[in-house]
Amino acid sequence: MTHIAVDTLIFAKWIIPVVPEGVVLREHAVAVTGSKITDILPAADAANKYQGKNTFHLNDHALMPGLINAHGHAAMNLFKGLADDLPLMVWLGEHIWPAESKWVSEKFVADGTLLAITEMLRTGTTFFSDMYFYPNIAAEVASQHKIRTQVCFPVLDFPTNWASDADSYIHKGIELFDKYRNSDFVHTAFGPHAPYTVSDEPLKKIVTLSEQLNANIQIHLHETAFEVEDAVAKTGVRPIQRLYDLGLMSPALQCVHMTQISNDDLKLVTESGAHVIHCPESNLKLASGYCPVQKLTNAGVNVAIGTDGAASNNNLDMLAEIKTTALIGKAVANDASAVSAAAALSMATINGATAMGLAEKTGSLTCGKWADMIAIDFSPVYHQPVYDPISHVVYSASGADVSHNWIGGQLHLKEKELTKIDIVHLKARVNEWVEKIGNKQ
Amino acid sequence: MTHIAVDTLIFAKWIIPVVPEGVVLREHAVAVTGSKITDILPAADAANKYQGKNTFHLNDHALMPGLINAHGHAAMNLFKGLADDLPLMVWLGEHIWPAESKWVSEKFVADGTLLAITEMLRTGTTFFSDMYFYPNIAAEVASQHKIRTQVCFPVLDFPTNWASDADSYIHKGIELFDKYRNSDFVHTAFGPHAPYTVSDEPLKKIVTLSEQLNANIQIHLHETAFEVEDAVAKTGVRPIQRLYDLGLMSPALQCVHMTQISNDDLKLVTESGAHVIHCPESNLKLASGYCPVQKLTNAGVNVAIGTDGAASNNNLDMLAEIKTTALIGKAVANDASAVSAAAALSMATINGATAMGLAEKTGSLTCGKWADMIAIDFSPVYHQPVYDPISHVVYSASGADVSHNWIGGQLHLKEKELTKIDIVHLKARVNEWVEKIGNKQ
Numbered sequence: 001m002t003h004i005a006v007d008t009l010i011f012a013k014w015i016i017p018v019v020p021e022g023v024v025l026r027e028h029a030v031a032v033t034g035s036k037i038t039d040i041l042p043a044a045d046a047a048n049k050y051q052g053k054n055t056f057h058l059n060d061h062a063l064m065p066g067l068i069n070a071h072g073h074a075a076m077n078l079f080k081g082l083a084d085d086l087p088l089m090v091w092l093g094e095h096i097w098p099a100e101s102k103w104v105s106e107k108f109v110a111d112g113t114l115l116a117i118t119e120m121l122r123t124g125t126t127f128f129s130d131m132y133f134y135p136n137i138a139a140e141v142a143s144q145h146k147i148r149t150q151v152c153f154p155v156l157d158f159p160t161n162w163a164s165d166a167d168s169y170i171h172k173g174i175e176l177f178d179k180y181r182n183s184d185f186v187h188t189a190f191g192p193h194a195p196y197t198v199s200d201e202p203l204k205k206i207v208t209l210s211e212q213l214n215a216n217i218q219i220h221l222h223e224t225a226f227e228v229e230d231a232v233a234k235t236g237v238r239p240i241q242r243l244y245d246l247g248l249m250s251p252a253l254q255c256v257h258m259t260q261i262s263n264d265d266l267k268l269v270t271e272s273g274a275h276v277i278h279c280p281e282s283n284l285k286l287a288s289g290y291c292p293v294q295k296l297t298n299a300g301v302n303v304a305i306g307t308d309g310a311a312s313n314n315n316l317d318m319l320a321e322i323k324t325t326a327l328i329g330k331a332v333a334n335d336a337s338a339v340s341a342a343a344a345l346s347m348a349t350i351n352g353a354t355a356m357g358l359a360e361k362t363g364s365l366t367c368g369k370w371a372d373m374i375a376i377d378f379s380p381v382y383h384q385p386v387y388d389p390i391s392h393v394v395y396s397a398s399g400a401d402v403s404h405n406w407i408g409g410q411l412h413l414k415e416k417e418l419t420k421i422d423i424v425h426l427k428a429r430v431n432e433w434v435e436k437i438g439n440k441q
Numbered sequence: 442m443t444h445i446a447v448d449t450l451i452f453a454k455w456i457i458p459v460v461p462e463g464v465v466l467r468e469h470a471v472a473v474t475g476s477k478i479t480d481i482l483p484a485a486d487a488a489n490k491y492q493g494k495n496t497f498h499l500n501d502h503a504l505m506p507g508l509i510n511a512h513g514h515a516a517m518n519l520f521k522g523l524a525d526d527l528p529l530m531v532w533l534g535e536h537i538w539p540a541e542s543k544w545v546s547e548k549f550v551a552d553g554t555l556l557a558i559t560e561m562l563r564t565g566t567t568f569f570s571d572m573y574f575y576p577n578i579a580a581e582v583a584s585q586h587k588i589r590t591q592v593c594f595p596v597l598d599f600p601t602n603w604a605s606d607a608d609s610y611i612h613k614g615i616e617l618f619d620k621y622r623n624s625d626f627v628h629t630a631f632g633p634h635a636p637y638t639v640s641d642e643p644l645k646k647i648v649t650l651s652e653q654l655n656a657n658i659q660i661h662l663h664e665t666a667f668e669v670e671d672a673v674a675k676t677g678v679r680p681i682q683r684l685y686d687l688g689l690m691s692p693a694l695q696c697v698h699m700t701q702i703s704n705d706d707l708k709l710v711t712e713s714g715a716h717v718i719h720c721p722e723s724n725l726k727l728a729s730g731y732c733p734v735q736k737l738t739n740a741g742v743n744v745a746i747g748t749d750g751a752a753s754n755n756n757l758d759m760l761a762e763i764k765t766t767a768l769i770g771k772a773v774a775n776d777a778s779a780v781s782a783a784a785a786l787s788m789a790t791i792n793g794a795t796a797m798g799l800a801e802k803t804g805s806l807t808c809g810k811w812a813d814m815i816a817i818d819f820s821p822v823y824h825q826p827v828y829d830p831i832s833h834v835v836y837s838a839s840g841a842d843v844s845h846n847w848i849g850g851q852l853h854l855k856e857k858e859l860t861k862i863d864i865v866h867l868k869a870r871v872n873e874w875v876e877k878i879g880n881k882q
Contacts, residue, residue, distance in 0.1 A: 081832040085767075085781040119823030284768035285836070287777040314836035316823075320761070326526075327725035328769075336728040340526040381864050382560035382757075385875040391522040395726070395755035400841030423822050434826040 008032040008409055009052025011043050012063035012375065014389040018349045019364035022342040024389050030063060032371040035184070035408035040365060054411070060379035061403065062389045064345075065364050066126025066372040067318040068352025071218070071256045071277045071306025073132045075104070075112030077119065078433050080310040088224065088286050096311060100133075103437060104161050109134040111429045113141045116316060118421055121147065123317045123399025126372040126407045127352065127362060129254075129277075129306065131191040131218060133162040136176050139186045145420065147407055148184070148372065150356050151176065152191030152218040155206065157199050166202035170209070177213055184370070184408065187356060189216035189254075194223070195231060195239035200246060207247040216252050216357060218277070219243075222265070223257035224288045240265050249274050254355050256306065257282075258296075259289030266299055275302045275355035278347070280324045282308030293329040293347075294338035304352040305344075317399035322348045326394055341394035375404035377416075449473040449850055450493025452484050453504035453816065455830040459790045460805035463783040465830050471504060473812040476625070476849035481806060495852070501820035502844060503830045505786075506805050507567025507813040508759040509793025512659070512697045512718045512747025514573045516545070516553030518560065519874050521751040529665065529727050537752060541574075544878060545602050550575040552870045554582045557757060559862055562588065564758045564840025567813040567848045568793065568803060570695075570718075570747065572632040572659060574603040577617050580627045586861065588848055589625070589813065591797050592617065593632030593659040596647065598640050607643035611650070618654055625811070625849065628797060630657035630695075636680035637668060641687060648688040657693050657798060659718070660684075663706070664698035665729045681706050690715050695796050697747065699737075700730030707740055716743045716796035719788070721765045723749030734770040734788075735779040745793040746785075758840035763789045767835055782835035816845035818857075 008031070015025040017040065029046035031039035041049070083095035109132060120128055127148035130138050135153040142149040153173035155166055163169040173190065180186035190206045192198040210217050221239060222228055231239045241264070243249055249272035256277040261269075269276065278291045296303050305325055307316045322344045329339030353363025362372045376397055378386050383401070386392050405413035412420055451473070456466040458481065470487035472480035482490070524536035550573060561569055568589035571579050576594040583590040594614035596607055604610040614631065621627035631647045633639040651658050663669055663680060672680045682705070684690055690713035697718040702710075710717065719732045737744050746766055748757045763785045770780030794804025803813045817838055819827050824842070827833050846854035853861055 078826060080826060081828045081837065084829070084832045084836065085771075085778050087777050091777065115822070115825065122821075122823055281768060284772040285777065287771045287775055287779070290772065310837075314832065317839070320764075320839065323761075324765070324768075327722060327765075330526075330728045331725040331731065334728050336528050336532065336726065337526050338728070380563075381556070381868050381871070382563055384556065384868065384871045385519060385521060385878075387522045387875070387878075388525070391525045391755065395525065396522065396751075398758070398761070398839045398841060400839060427822050427825065430822070430825045434828070437826075437828075 003051035004049060006031040006033050006038065006050050006052050008054045008371070008406070009046060009050050010056045010058060010063060011046065012058040012061050014062040015040065015365065016062055016064040016345070016390060016393065017365040018065050018346055019366060021346050022390065030365060030373070032409045035370055037365060037367055037369055037371045039367060056404070058375050058404070061375040061377050062393055063365070063373060063375050064393065065349040065362070066374050066405065066407065067124045067348050068304065068363060069120060069125045069128040069307055069316065069318050070254070070304035070352040070355055071129050071131070071279055071308060072316065073309035074116035074128065074130045074138060075109040075132050076309035076311045077116040078108060078112040078430070078437070080314050082311065082437070084314070088288070091286070099437065104133050106134050106137050108433070109137040110141055111426070111433060113138045114145070114421070114426055115430055116310065117141065117145055117147055118418060118423070118426065119316045121405050121412045121418060122402065123319065124374040124376070124402035124405060125316065125318050126374065126405060129218060129356070133160055135173070139176060139180060139188070143180070143183060143186050146185055146410060147412070148362070150187045150189050150216065152189045155190060155192040155202055156197050157202070166198065170202065170205060174209070177215060187358070189218055192217065192219050194220040195242060196227060203243070203246045203248060210252055216254060217248065218254040218256060220257055221255040222260040225260055228260045238262070238265060240268050244268050244272070257288065257291065259283055259291050261292060261295070266295070269296070269301050270299045275304060277304050277306050277355065278325060279306045279308040280328050281321055282312045284328070285312055290328065290332045292332055293325065294333040294335070297343065302351050302354050303347050304355045305348045318348055319393070319397050319399045319402070322394050341391045344394050345390060371406055371409040373406045374402050376401050377403040444492035445490060447472040447474050447479065447491050447493050449495045449812070449847070450487060450491050451497045451499060451504060452487065453499040453502050455503040456481065456806060457503055457505040457786070457831060457834065458806040459506050459787055460807060462787050463831065471806060471814065473850045476811055478806060478808055478810055478812045480808060497845070499816050499845070502816040502818050503834055504806070504814060504816050505834065506790040506803070507815050507846065507848065508565045508789050509745065509804060510561060510566045510569040510748055510757065510759050511695070511745035511793040511796055512570055512572070512720055512749055513757065514750035515557035515569065515571045515579060516550040516573050517750035517752045518557040519549060519553040519871070519878070521755045523752065523878070525755070529729070532727070540878065545574050547575050547578050549874070550578040551582055552867070552874060554579045555586070555862070555867055556871055557751065558582065558586055558588055559859060559864070559867065560757045562846050562853045562859060563843065564760065565815040565817070565843035565846060566757065566759050567815065567846060570659065570797070574601055576614070580617060580621060580629070584621070584624060584627050587626055587851060588853070589803070591628045591630050591657065593630045596631060596633040596643055597638050598643070607639065611643065611646060615650070618656060628799070630659055633658065633660050635661040636672060636683060644684070644687045644689060651693055657695060658689065659695040659697060661698055662696040663701040666701055669701045679703070679706060681709050685709050685713065698724060698729065698732065700724055700732050702733060702736070707736070710737070710742050711740045716745060718745050718747050718796065719766060720747045720749040721769050722762055723753045725769070726753055731769065731773045733773055734766065735774040735776070738784065743792050743795050744788050745796040746789045759789055760834070760838050760840045760843070763835050782832045785835050786831060812847055812850040814847045815843050817842050818844040
């Protein structure tokens, strides 16, 4: 009997495809040809049918889609732990903004983004959204290392290291969009920072251009009660109403944070088809408020999950973020059955892909989609017993348990070791930054 | 020059003694003789002064006190993930209680407790409080494996697998107390389950006996709003007021959960000197409510941290619990500067020791105290940069980063490997339980 040759054949004790939600396939295998998943079938059938150039027997593992970190500022990893336990405006005004103004450069973004990528690959992320200065550099690093990214180029009214005014941000962003128009790895989006840092004219331009280019928009929105109150005092309307009036509310919009949601706000989100990106650990750490995830889900809103930057978290461990999403989601809903393990897992995978307009390409283990996959190793004795692998992934595991990470069929993490990144050189470059930025202790 | 011989000499990049709070010693060493810490001094001085029988050079590590898990039900690890995402009473009434009634035996407690101990040693716990059936078995397992425990023997009005009525629980408990009276590892405490499961007479007996024996008392208290409302409807007073009237409120009392705290409640806790054991992940997962940690701390209450049982968490990772304590503490206080990293770390170490009346013996790296210590390995590139090791331990690390664990100077975990437990046999016994208890999938 002739076997069909495939590039990679993975046998796993449990396969969690995520779509359909809640399903666990036992003793199955995934076949990968080129960059795509080409079959998912019982292990015995796979052994009869396929011959893998690379074959994996993951006898104590759950195989599932790679995690999608839907909001972050990757290069800020170089500021991780620089300042903590401070009120938001002190943290920003006295620590983060001065540090950014002093240190952020093309080299900073290159090193910081790669540092973040090592952490994300190690802890199971295959796709991350990024919003930071020098998005061209972040795009280059991600593209070079073949991790998927949605690069949201910043748009602000005021000058920063990267650009001088709203028009120049947009101009540079469009160049970036053009450069990666056909890339499977870099997906360029508009990143107007927040309603309070971008005025109406650039926001209107963004609406027009995003429609022309079929590009997404990501914005920090209703992060704190102060933001909303301040906007109402200054403009007479809540920020989300202003965005609606300007034409921004649409399925192309990703609203990050949304800890403040009135019934009118909810209606605007629901009816427009905009997505909400929930960053629970950042919201808690900065005491920003609580995003009512179950309420949004009940209303039909697509909710995805992000870690936010490492400076306000302080890690990029999406498995920890998923657990926090489920736990805080129950407490906020005052219902232990709210935000189930399976629902939280969807938010960190398929919902992220949906928010980025790429649900046809990634976010679940489905034939024809990119082979963006991770394995979680439950062999250690302290992980026993495993009654329900989905519960285990969400409530018991952490990023350290991720053993394998494939993006487009390429193996980036093998038995918990990064396979493609020159760690020694990266560490040396990071140490240089630490010495320059200054050691508090 | 003659060197003084010590049993263990540990050089570490950072030493976090916890007392005094917030201090980090760089390039220091800890000397251990017998079961105790006998010196803490600069690395250069240590190299000149001491010769260790066992010497460790932890060049990328933080060395700190072992973590104290102040509330849990260790044997429930065998039920981890058996049922999740359910309302509290459905979870208890339809899943946990029937499972306990069917499966809990001496053998179950022996295997489940050892399973929990492997997870705790691996993730940095050196001392755990336990409250479960067959506390004699849990005490035996902990004593045999030389991990420290406060065994809270249960007291209930109704019969369970272990005893038939309140008097027989107390009688068996006193026997346990006598057996371990002189143990450095097993510390026996009274464990009246909760105000709603123990009537006045046994509670009064417990007050008298705990004073005579100088023993602690741990009780689940004000876990949910329902518990308080129900008690008020039935007795006319809030549960904590009833405990106060019965004489239970004292520095010997450890109040677990306390998500409902009125101003009068706070006064009773503060004035009595009772301790609060905060279990944030369990409280969130069961949607029980929020313990106002900063408010308690401001009032001078000693707050310690527990994971609760693995069936409602679902892990025993105290580093994750510390992070959750800091994050949710800030959100609940609506203040990003509340529950600082250093404060949360104290709660998981010295405050736990204080709650158990053992602050003279453990809970910090202090000369004369037991050498209960852990090391956390920050060498992986994704842990860089480390500006502030305390922030890093609390916000960035997880239990998987713990590399070494010493209890009373004995090494239980070395380079992330358990050194003293027969993992193969334990795994086989756990697998037998899983097959019997039944696999949902």
